[in-house]
Amino acid sequence: MTQPVSLVELWRGDLLESQHWGHAVVCNGAGQIVEAWGDPEAVVYPRSSAKMIQALPLVTSGAAAKYGLGPEHLALASASHSGGAIHVEAVSDWAGKLGLTEGDWCCGPQTPKDPVERKRVIRAGQKPGQFHNNCSGKHAGFLTLSQHLASGPDYTAIDHPVQQAVRAAFEEVTGEASDHIGLDGCSAPNFSTSMVGMARAMAWFATAHQRADPLSAAAVQIRSAMMAHPDLVAGEGRACTRLMRALNGKGAVKTGAEGYFVAILPEQELGVALKIADGATRAAECAIAALLVRLGALDRDDPEAQAFINAPIQNWRGLQCGVMRPAAGLLA
Template identity: 40%
Template sequence: MGRSGTFIAADAVELATVSRGGFIESRHIGSAAVVDGEGEPIALIGDTSTPVFPRSTMKFLQTLAALDAGAPLDGEHLAIACASHSGTPLHVALVRDILGRAGLDETALQCPPAWPADRAARDALIRSGEPNAPIYMECSGKHAAFLAACREAGWPTDSYLDPEHPLQRRVAETVGRFGGGRIDHTSVDGCGAPVHTMPLVALARSMARFATAQESSPFAIFRHAAQIRDAVIAHPTAMSGAGRPDTVLIEQLGIMAKFGAEGVYVAATREGVSVALKYLDGTGRGAPLVALQLLVAAGAVAPQQAEQVLPHLGLEVRGGGRVVGHVNVGAGVPVELPAR
């Protein structure tokens, strides 16, 4: 058993600040790892070796395990499997389609019931008089992919979230193999699926492997990783929702980006320069900004490109209905990183 917690404040750096009227009222500390396309560290900021729970950023690895187990997914269906979606009609239709192709319906989902995060979809559901349901939960695509893999492999579907289930054992193996780090602790994610710890540097390394994977690889795991990357880049709206920061980074910059609960964020360019970070306070406010700045500092994203997307990342602080401040990059985030 590893240590009972993640890194401590003394080993963290300032990742972001929040200003109001020119006064910094909040500071968010955390750690971040930046690696190149080979998975080699470019910068290790704060403590990047102590394990963290990747939370929903682990969906890429979970979907990879489902593909390796035979889940018949491609295109938008792969994207929704990796998604923390907002429950729009598009998202729900994709999840239902995965289940239907597997000969299942939404009653097979074991994620908790939820209301759509998308306001229009939530209002429409309430007006219809229908209750909340597991299919609207942001992780339902991943659960549908799990079930599709189980049906294809001939594994039981009623216990697909059990850590000892063959699919979940395969997920654990994939986490260790793709990230190159051992699992020190396993618990239950918000959606009910097992979640495994890994250091930020291992999480960043796994993203680099997704980014640089080749469809022509002799190894199935890398061919599947390339399929996932291409699906995510091709279908950004399926990954999150229109106008959300992840969607913006994917759509406008071609970055494979994903948030996770408790302040975790990952981002990878097509060349493989990858970032994994965690806010120690769990908020994640401004995490896409920090990840983007680290990619700029590494020379992987042009400053002009970054400037164009900043207005779409939800960084404004409001007071009385008007903008009175912003979320900004913290002092612990480098302006420039060594060239490799």
């Protein structure tokens, strides 16, 4: 088994102080590996990076059309949002469309990452709710599909029709059977796949417009929704939102817990998957930005690219004392 390789370095002065190791794979539309670092066959959980896959049955089942869901809803279904007012209000409206309440969600309450909403909740003496959960949009999609299928309320159970449909879609687009099932932070199942399997799935999304089957048509809708609404997919200041805005409709990126990140690049007809072995989000953000530059999707001199590939390390006085940057060989 190939070991992870150094993908991100932290320098303090002229000394390499820390390194983040991991795996990264780039696949083309045929599912072939174009470039790889580390072990393409490493099996991991893609966590929230798989949300656009989890949203596929929402569209292919006819549920999205039945309930009049638009691009904003599909972006939310694929989101790990910050729990800002824009996200909470949209999910609340979605619940009303379904005739449901916050108590029907199974993701659990979460303190908002959005600083404005977090302060509002504290000042109002309120407790964070389930709609604040970064996965509440995904769960809205699950509940919509559950209603459409007339299935029971335990929609996060592995044997529930919703999760069986998600697993079938996941295994189809990754081209692999999922041998491991983990419980995600939002209580939904998360299915394992190899690094190349996930990169293959992202390349499948990237080239979906070249095919006419229903699953590919759903993929086009979902990736287009993500690119059109980067603010809903994450939130202000978040890497997904910032990088997709910089891509300007030319690609979609999505983070996942424990240092996972993916990219869908339709113009390059490529898909990217990367995993930082120690689970560090900061390293995953640096690495995905470097790969976007390497693959020609993002200009190296773009301020948003520079913010991640030459990220300054500052001390408490605001003095720059170091820099985080891609390891040699990741950024051409």
